[in-house]
Amino acid sequence: MNLSVAVDTISLAQSIRDGETLVSTSQSFEVGFFTPGNSNNRYLGIWYKFNPSKVVWVANRKNPITDRQGMLVMSDDGNLVLLRKDKKIIWSTNSSRVLENPVGQLLDSGNLVIRDNINMSSDSYVWQSFDYPSDTFLPGMKLGWNLRTGFERFLTPWRSADDPSSGDFSFRLDIHGLPQLVITTGSRKEVRSGPWNGRLFAGTQFSEKVVHNFIYKPMLVHKQDELYYTYEPFNNTVNTHIVLHQSGTLQRLVWNWKTTEWSILYSWPFDPCDNYAPCGANNNCRINKTPICECLKGFIPKAEDEWDTQGLSQSRKCIEKSPSDCPSGEGFLKLPAIKLPDFNWYNNSMNINECEAECFKNCSCRAYANSDVSGGSGCLMWFGDLIDIRECPPGFSWGQDIFLRVPVSELDRPEMSSIVFMLANEGLLLPQPKQPGFFTERGFIPDLTTSL
Incomplete structure (x- = not known):
């Protein structure tokens, strides 16, 4: 049975022995010694006062005490140290900052801190358990x-x-x-x-x-x-x-x-689609669908025999269906409500139109998206393979739109043919296409801020 000390602090030359505890002011958290599970070892930990079985922090994770003779002490140099029966230090806060009047305190947040005795501000903390x-x-x-x-x-x-x-x-x-x-x-x-x-x-x-x-x-x-x-x-x-x-x-x-x-x-x-890149590169993981993995538009499977028995494989890779004709013969396809791929590049100062233009003129840019849905600004771009994409399941709304670089043939729009891009690149005057956008020296850049 633990003996709760009626204070939440420990000062110089004071100690907490095995069987004693400190309790935070509002009685939310408690610090003391405990034994986990079926072990015989003792550890210094912090737990909820109202639910002692839930330990939220452990000091000496690597160095247990093998008996009930452990003791927590505030040392002369202002560190909290954990001592064995033979007074050997098995754990220490090891702070290099020295305070004139140090005190260890268990806060109502569950944070064990060392601070100056006359300064309650967090700026005076020289050590805190929240950092570890x-x-x-x-x-x-x-x-x-x-x-x-x-x-x-x-x-x-x-x-x-x-x-x-x-x-x-x-x-x-x-x-x-x-x-x-x-x-x-x-x-x-x-x-x-x-x-x-x-x-x-x-x-x-x-x-x-x-x-x-x-x-x-x-x-x-x-x-x-x-x-x-x-x-x-x-x-x-x-x-x-x-x-x-x-x-x-x-x-x-x-x-x-x-x-x-x-x-x-x-x-x-x-679910399986939450695991990292379960379908491999340039794939979309679609839970509750068969097959669960589907190559992105403009890509085809590299080799059928690379799938495992569940239809998932991180070594799986989809490759481009046809050789790139960048930038003249390519555009952007909107993929709605997905988990954005890994390994992004971002620029918070660009808006979505600038992001689109920048991605279009760089043939290595595979896709782009808005990086900040709350403010409407910010640019995300991806280069190379697109890794760890999943579809937002029906009934959920966490997905985000991404614009994928694809051959014009994949856009299913007759006015967006390769010839339009090539003629535009040569500086010829063309009728304004039905698709919103504008011509540049790089070709026609579609405005895909509206739904496709």
Whole structure:
């Protein structure tokens, strides 16, 4: 049985022994020693006060204590240190900044911090547990990067229910291109959300949960020195968090006060099309359709025998149906309501018309789209193979439109023939085509901001 100390802080020369705990001011969170599952090891952790079985953070994930003689101490140099029975340090906050009057405090957010005793501001924090997440993403935590130092905050699951050391997966913010959420093993992407579109990560069904519930508000914050994803509950009565499981599945849980248990708001991935590039390059993954994978318009299968027994293959690739006649014999086809491909290039200052023109004149540009649906500006472009596209299933609205470069023959418009483009390139006067657009020295550029 744990003995709760009536304070939320630990100061110089004070300690918390195994069996004692600190409790945050509002009684939301508790920090102390615990034993996971069927293990005999002891760890320093933080858990919900109203639900002690849900541990949200672990200090000594790699170095367990094998008895009940552990002790948390505020050392003379202002660090929190975890000691074994023989006084050997097995974990430390290891901060290089020295405070005159340091204090460790468990906040109502679940964040364990070291700050100056007379300064309550977060600017005085020299260390905080929110910078070193375990498997749980709490409101107010940052998932992302310090752009100045390269420091990254990300989740890793427990190895097992008995072992809180880091598992094989990670949940992080990928900032190579427009930011997106990914679940990875090593450098390999297992699941990808699709890029941030100004309001949410459009490309997965948990986006629908954001739009249609009053549980939490997602935010992507981009400052001079920071780029991170965070969220906050709609009100103080909501207790919600994200947890990454050892299987690589991500879940958002919401506390139900009536049943006194955690309810699953969503799990990710949802279906086979959520897995990373299950159909290979230049393919569209279509759940509940046969076949589940379909080459994009203007592409054909490279080799039928590369499919696996389920009709899915990351090594699968669709290739161009006919040789490119760029730019004179090509235009753009609108693909509505899809998860945008990976590996994008973006420019926030361009509008969609400038984006189209820039993509058209660059023969390496395979497709383009709007990067910010909230403001209507911003340009996304893709070069080379289009990776990890999926169709937005019926009944959902998270998909986004993309404009795919295809031969004019694929546009099914007689006025958009190759000869029109070639004559325009030679500077000949032509009647204005029915398709909205304009002629340039590069040819006719269709205006596809209207529906095709």
